[in-house]
Amino acid sequence: MxxxxxxxxxxxxxxxxxxxxxxxxxxxxxxxxxxxxxxxxxxxxxxxxxxPSKQHLLFDLIEELFEELLATLAPPAKGRSPAQRLSAVIGAHWALHAERPLQFRLAERDLCCLSDAQQARIAALRCDYETGLLRLIAPEAALPAASLAATAHVIASLLNSLPGWLQQSPLPQAQRLTLMESMLLGAIERSLPSGRISSAA
Known part of the structure; x- marks a missing residue:
């Protein structure tokens, strides 16, 4: 049949x-x-x-990851503070990394194996993701456009790398998440004028 x-x-x-x-x-x-x-x-x-091809399959896997990353930036519930929004984003990234560790590895290591057109598509998705991330967690950040884009790239890189590093730690998960949040808070508050985020209540 x-x-x-x-x-x-x-x-x-x-x-x-x-x-x-x-x-x-x-x-x-x-x-x-x-x-x-x-x-x-x-x-x-x-x-x-x-x-269709081995390269097409790689592209499909990496594209899917960035679409999932964009989905972690869903509009937050009304009334949430920037710190609460950051905590929600960290939790969503932590869960996504636990679910798709191999796709994160591919995106970091094998992106260069894609065609120019495929890399351009991933770059556009990453730009949308980084812009949305910064708008969500530090909406009042004030920097020249180029500096703001570079800062968003660094914060996004930390957000996507820290779960992999910290998941190897013997600390309980709650402490690992707290450590990750502290690192990101420090990076945001030191890098972004007018982008300070108070600790979540």
């Missing part, structure tokens, strides 16, 4: 997850199409019926 739509989708997601694991563990550039097909239980010829 032919597979149902749900079964086909489940198979696609399973193969995609296996490809993600292989890319993350070996490095995108070290994986041949033949090895990828074998890892997914496909022939090299049939692989193209599932994924």
């Amino acid at each position: 032919p597979l149902t739509c749900a079964e086909r989708c489940a198979n696609f997601e399973e193969r995609r997850d296996k490809a993600l694991e292989l890319f993350a563990n070996k490095g995108f550039g070290q994986v041949s199409m033949r090895e990828l097909a074998s890892h997914l239980g496909l022939t090299a010829g049939s692989l193209y019926h599932h994924f």
